[in-house]
Amino acid sequence: MSTLLSPLKIGIIGTGYAAQKRWRSLQTTPATQVVAIASHSLDRCLTLDPHHQAAHYDQWSALLQHRPLDLVIIANANHLHGIIAHAALTTGLHVVCEYPLALDIQLARELVALAQTQQRLLHVEHIELLGSLHQTVRQHLPSLGRPIYAQYTTLSPKQPVSRRWNYHHQEFGFPLMAALSRLNRFVDLFGEVAQVSCQAQFADIPDTPYYRACLCSAQLRFRQGLIATITYGKGEWFSGSERSLIIHGDRGSLSFQGNQGILTQGEQQTPLTLGSRRGVFAKDLQYIVDHLKADAPLYTTAAASCFALEVAQAASDSARLGKTIQLSRNR
Structure with missing residues (x-):
C-alpha cells in the first residue's frame, strides 16, 4: 500500500x-x-x-x-x-x-x-473511538475496578420527520445496525458479547416503508460479566435530546450528561469536561493517509466493526423473535 x-x-x-x-x-x-x-x-x-x-x-x-x-x-x-x-x-x-x-x-x-x-x-x-468521550472513558476506566453495569442513551427529536432514507425501514436498516457506533463503543471498551436481548418500537406511516419515530433498547451481557443497556431513539416521539453514559464498577463510577462528566470514587467526586467533537473526521482521514503511505496502523479494523454488526444483528433478531440471542465465541 x-x-x-x-x-x-x-x-x-x-x-x-x-x-x-x-x-x-x-x-x-x-x-x-x-x-x-x-x-x-x-x-x-x-x-x-x-x-x-x-x-x-x-x-x-x-x-x-x-x-x-x-x-x-x-x-x-x-x-x-x-x-x-x-x-x-x-x-x-x-x-x-x-x-x-x-x-x-x-x-x-x-x-x-x-x-x-x-x-x-x-x-x-468509527470516529466515536477518536472522540473526547471515548478517550476520557478509556483514561478513567481502570479507576472503576471491575465493570459491573453500563448504560448508554441517545435520543434525538425531530419535528416533523421528512420521508428520507434515514426514516425508511429497508434503506436505514434496523436502528442499532444503522447507529452502530453505540454498540461498537461498548465492544471496544468491554470486549466480546455473550448474549443480547432487545425490544423495538416504530411509529410507522401507514401504507409506506417510512416511520415517524423509533425506539430501540438492547441489553447486552459481556463474557467478562458486565451487563449493559443501550437505548437509541429518534423522531417525533421525543421533545428533547439526551446523550448520557453511565458505567459502574466495584470501585467507582463514571457518568456523563452531554459534555459534562463525573468520576465518583467513594465520597470523592471529580468533575470531567469533554473536549469538542470537532476534528474527528480529520483524525480519521490522517490515519487512512498514514496507513496507505507508510503502513502505519489504523485505530480500528473492519473485522472489529463486523463483530459489532453481528451484535446489532442479534439485537434485530431478538426484537423480531421476542427472545434472547446467544452469540458464539468467534473473536
Whole structure:
C-alpha cells in the first residue's frame, strides 16, 4: 500500500452530512485530492462542490470507472454500502465506508475477506473511538475496578420527520445496525458479547416503508460479566435530546450528561469536561493517509466493526423473535 503516489485520488459517493465532513477534511489535506463525486442528483454534487473541482456523476457505478482513482469513500444510504464496497474492491480500489459496512452480516464478512484477497484497504469509519468521550472513558476506566453495569442513551427529536432514507425501514436498516457506533463503543471498551436481548418500537406511516419515530433498547451481557443497556431513539416521539453514559464498577463510577462528566470514587467526586467533537473526521482521514503511505496502523479494523454488526444483528433478531440471542465465541 505504501507504493501509492501523492496525492491520493479520491472519489466520494454521497453528499449528505458525512460526505460534507469528508469533503471539508480533504480540502485541507495536501496528500489527498477529490477527483470525483457521485450522488443521485447532479444538483447535490454542485451543493458539495460548487466550483466543480471534481468530476460529477449521478450514478455511483460511473464514479467507480473514473480514472485516475485510488480510493472511494462511501457515504450514502446504508442499504447501498455493501453493494458499492463489493464493486469498488472488485475494481481494485481502496475503500473507506461510513458505518455500517453492510446491513447483512454475511455480506460484511465477505467484504473483509475480499479486501484481504485484493490486498486493498477496507476501513469502516468509527470516529466515536477518536472522540473526547471515548478517550476520557478509556483514561478513567481502570479507576472503576471491575465493570459491573453500563448504560448508554441517545435520543434525538425531530419535528416533523421528512420521508428520507434515514426514516425508511429497508434503506436505514434496523436502528442499532444503522447507529452502530453505540454498540461498537461498548465492544471496544468491554470486549466480546455473550448474549443480547432487545425490544423495538416504530411509529410507522401507514401504507409506506417510512416511520415517524423509533425506539430501540438492547441489553447486552459481556463474557467478562458486565451487563449493559443501550437505548437509541429518534423522531417525533421525543421533545428533547439526551446523550448520557453511565458505567459502574466495584470501585467507582463514571457518568456523563452531554459534555459534562463525573468520576465518583467513594465520597470523592471529580468533575470531567469533554473536549469538542470537532476534528474527528480529520483524525480519521490522517490515519487512512498514514496507513496507505507508510503502513502505519489504523485505530480500528473492519473485522472489529463486523463483530459489532453481528451484535446489532442479534439485537434485530431478538426484537423480531421476542427472545434472547446467544452469540458464539468467534473473536
